[in-house]
Amino acid sequence: MRDWRLPIQPNSLIAVFSTIAKSALLVPLAECIGQLKWIYFQTPQSKPVNRLYDFDVATRGPWGAFTFLYKLRLRKSAALASFGAALTILSLGSEPFTQQVLRVYSKPALLVNTTGTVSSSNSFSDVSSIENADLIGMSLRGSQVVRH
Secondary structure (H helix, E strand, O other), X not given: OOOOOOOOOHHHHHHHHHHHHHHHHHXXXXXXXXXXXXXXXXXXXXXXXXXXXXXXXXXXXXXXXXXXXXXXXXXHHHXXXXXXXXXXXXXXXXXXXXXXXXXXXXXXXXXXXXXXXXXXXXXXXXXXXXXXXXXXXXXXEOOEEEEO
């Protein structure tokens, strides 16, 4: 990781690429479901007009795809569109897994020919109380508190 020079972290970069890949999958999938709507209605059998709305909602995301699957209940005439709706729902599961793709481990390393130092303090001064004393109209001179 010390050789990484980009301003964005590797996990963030993977998340960006994952989002791009997911969009590249879902946009054509939504277009296919929209086209399958017209193929569904092209058959000579009569179908309810509200199925147009169901197909349209299925192209708008996972919730619409879920309602599409529920309403059509995997009918044979809309099997391919149902498969596309199921893929849309399953795409929700991709993001948690992409966050786990890259794991960074830290490990102890032995440094040769170096000197270690540890800083320590021998006295304490409460600077905040001195600043607060000035704020409320008192000042410290030497070891005496003088009120204004």
